[in-house]
Amino acid sequence: MTTVATGTGLGPLLRGWREQRKVSQLELALRADSSARHISFIETGRSRPSEELILRLAEHLDIPVRERNSLLLAAGYAPQYAQTALDDPSMGALREGIERLLTGYEPYPALVVDGTYTVVAANRGIAMLLDGVPEHLLAPPLNAMRLTLHPEGLAPKILNLREWRGHLLHQMERQIALARSQPLRELYEEVSAYPLPEPTGPDDREDPDPYPYFALPLRIEHEGHALSFISSISTFNTPMDVTVAELAIETFLPADPATVKYLQSPGG
Template sequence: MTTVATGTGVGPLLRGWREQRKVSQLDLALRADSSARHISFIETGRSRPSEEMILRLAEHLDIPVRERNSLLLAAGYAPQYAQTALDDPSMAALREGIERLLTGYEPYPALVVDGTYTVVAANRGIAMLLDGVPEHLLAPPLNAMRLTLHPQGLAPKIRNLREWRGHLLHQMERQIALARSGPLRELYEEVAGYPVPDSGDPDDREDPHPYPYFALPLRIEHEGHVLSFISSISTFNTPMDVTVAELAIETFLPADPTTVKYLQSHAP
């Protein structure tokens, strides 16, 4: 995993992000309609960038919204992006839209998580998969990664656990490389250290399935039946709020007709 270089001003911070993205000063200058000389002066502190230049460079370096505020503060400017709590009245339309989306996806599972995988909303499809999970793992704040990989959580029910665990850890590694997040790194170290429970054949080789998969499935047991899902993650386009920028909607598409039939027969 990559760690971004830090410093006392905006220059070292921008240099750290540029190096992490593996972009040269010349390439960044061409993208941002500037010059390599100017980029060098900004990074060394010889030139103070304008707000517009900071935001332009941040856009071309794909810097997360939260960190763009940090860059502006380091340069002596006010943050440009608010961080509004989801229960704020101004977020009513967003909350209602998310609820409609999750309810409309039933009986298939869907949930919404924040930047550290804390579950902020989930539908009844998710609730069904959580049958039998100990109460201490369901106590708020519910964390999707902890719940999935904990040896007392969903892990013993996942038939292809080693594959799915590898997928989730790799996903977290990519996020840590994209955004500096101490809490996310701590969560990664916690869940990566969980023992992998012995739930039969770890690679699912002795449980052949009749349907070809077009992506890595989550194969999970529920009341003696093996259900298969393909996961899809969506985020909001061009977010103007830190909270919204860090939300992710994950939907689980049934990967075979058997799973579709089972879920429809168990729909409330």
């Protein structure tokens, strides 16, 4: 996995993000309407940029909102972005909107996770898939990656486990490269070390699906039925709060008619 250079001051932090993004000082200066000389002076500590320039540089380097606050603090400025707990009264409209979205998506599975895959909300479609998962994995705080890849979790039920596991680990690697997150790195090290259990259902090669997929499906067994889902992840546009910036809504679209029929049946 790629790592980002670290340092205690603004200069090392900015240089680390610039090198991580593989952007030269000149290219960054052109993007941010500055000069390569000024960028160099900032990175070596010879110049203190304005708050506006720091935010502009962060925008052009696609630095996560949480880390933009770190850049501002390192330069002696106040954080620009609040970090509000989801249960705060000011987040009432957000919580209600999320609940309506998740409920409206039923009977298909959908959930919301934070930046370390802690589940903050889920609908009944997700609860159905978790049937039979041991209580110790369902104790709060629930973690979506741990629930999915743990050998006592969903992993034994996933019919294309090796493919889906590889997809999830690659997704985490990309996130670690984009955002410096020690908790996320620790989670990756934990779940990537889980042994691969043997699936309880038929292997894809022995039971090929008759429907062509337009994206890698999650194929999972539920009460003797092979269900197929295509996952879609949504985030909030132009977030102004760290908590909101790190939320992701994942919905699972049925990938074949058999899955639609099963989920919409009274016993599904």
